[in-house]
Amino acid sequence: MKILLSIAACATALAAGSAFAAEPLVTKSGAVGDAKAGTGQVVFFRPGSIMGAALGCTVHEDEKEVARLGSGKYYVITAAPGKHVYFTKGEATDKLNLEVEDGETYFVKCNIGMGVVAGRANLSPSDRDTFAKKAKGLKLWAGGDDKDGAKDAPK
Amino acid sequence: MQPVLPKNTEVVLAVADSLASKTSKIGDRFRISLASPVTDASGKILLRVGIVGEGEVIHAAKPGFGGKGGELILAARFLQCGDERVPLGRFHLGGSGNDTSKTTITTSAVVGAVSPIAAVPLMFVTGGDYRVPAGTLAQARINADTTLTEADATACGEVQIKGESK
Numbered sequence: 597m598k599i600l601l602s603i604a605a606c607a608t609a610l611a612a613g614s615a616f617a618a619e620p621l622v623t624k625s626g627a628v629g630d631a632k633a634g635t636g637q638v639v640f641f642r643p644g645s646i647m648g649a650a651l652g653c654t655v656h657e658d659e660k661e662v663a664r665l666g667s668g669k670y671y672v673i674t675a676a677p678g679k680h681v682y683f684t685k686g687e688a689t690d691k692l693n694l695e696v697e698d699g700e701t702y703f704v705k706c707n708i709g710m711g712v713v714a715g716r717a718n719l720s721p722s723d724r725d726t727f728a729k730k731a732k733g734l735k736l737w738a739g740g741d742d743k744d745g746a747k748d749a750p751k
Numbered sequence: 752m753q754p755v756l757p758k759n760t761e762v763v764l765a766v767a768d769s770l771a772s773k774t775s776k777i778g779d780r781f782r783i784s785l786a787s788p789v790t791d792a793s794g795k796i797l798l799r800v801g802i803v804g805e806g807e808v809i810h811a812a813k814p815g816f817g818g819k820g821g822e823l824i825l826a827a828r829f830l831q832c833g834d835e836r837v838p839l840g841r842f843h844l845g846g847s848g849n850d851t852s853k854t855t856i857t858t859s860a861v862v863g864a865v866s867p868i869a870a871v872p873l874m875f876v877t878g879g880d881y882r883v884p885a886g887t888l889a890q891a892r893i894n895a896d897t898t899l900t901e902a903d904a905t906a907c908g909e910v911q912i913k914g915e916s917k
Binding site for chain 1: 840
């Protein structure tokens with residue numbers, strides 16, 4: 597029992613597999629489900645904030661754009677099990693390395709930090725609990741030219 | 752019959768080394784140990800507390816300019832059981848340090864409005880380090896069915912003293 601209590605107190609679980617599933621994650625746009633069998637999924641989210649609200653947080657993997665998050669947006673991508681490197685471009689490049697496992701959901705937060713000329717989009721590891729606290733204020737990025745997606749920071 | 756550790760068995764692990772985003776590098780290995788015994792259906796201990804293994808740093812980033820916090824993502828790789836490595840997954844301990852970018856931006860805006868030059872040093876303010884102290888506990892799972900030889904089972908299971916299990 598002591599061990600279980602210690603885990604709850606000490607450990608920050610980045611991923612949430614189906615066996616650990618708790619309350620469903622409900623956003624303004626609906627619920628975030630579990631990863632499909634044989635794949636993992638990554639939830640990118642950007643909590644609403646006045647800071648850098650006009651700037652976008654565009655997430656890439658290799659040459660591909662995987663999400664473009666304005667303030668208060670989130671997007672879920674399916675990812676094959678294995679290593680992935682997600683990054684933002686702009687005044688500086690910020691990389692996040694993930695190792696995706698079958699059936700797991702990962703949470704990645706984007707925020708706009710301070711730069712020399714303009715804000716910098718930063719990706720950082722997050723967790724289910726943090727996303728759950730913000731979920732009710734988040735809308736799904738519609739993809740493509742979603743008008744709520746803000747403009748990228750200048751390079 | 753040789754004991755089998757089934758895939759997806761949950762294990763509780765303790766990180767044996769202190770880790771920090773400031774000093775860790777991607778690919779670094781660190782020590783882990785089993786914090787709670789793994790038993791079979793009859794209650795026999797298959798993996799006892801204290802057997803050791805390794806984890807790996809998946810992602811590490813130092814605290815950055817503008818108040819960005821340090822980042823660390825860890826994975827558990829295996830527990831060593833005699834000659835057998837028990838593969839582990841679904842550990843993913845980690846997070847990010849205190850992000851002070853909002854405070855830095857706000858302060859810069861206020862100071863910059865009075866004197867832009869005075870706001871320049873604020874860009875070099877860094878966020879907090881992310882630390883995982885030795886002894887931190889987290890859950891993982893066994894990644895594949897693993898059959899133990901008698902020798903491995905003896906090395907990792909119940910400690911035999913004078914013919915009795917303890």
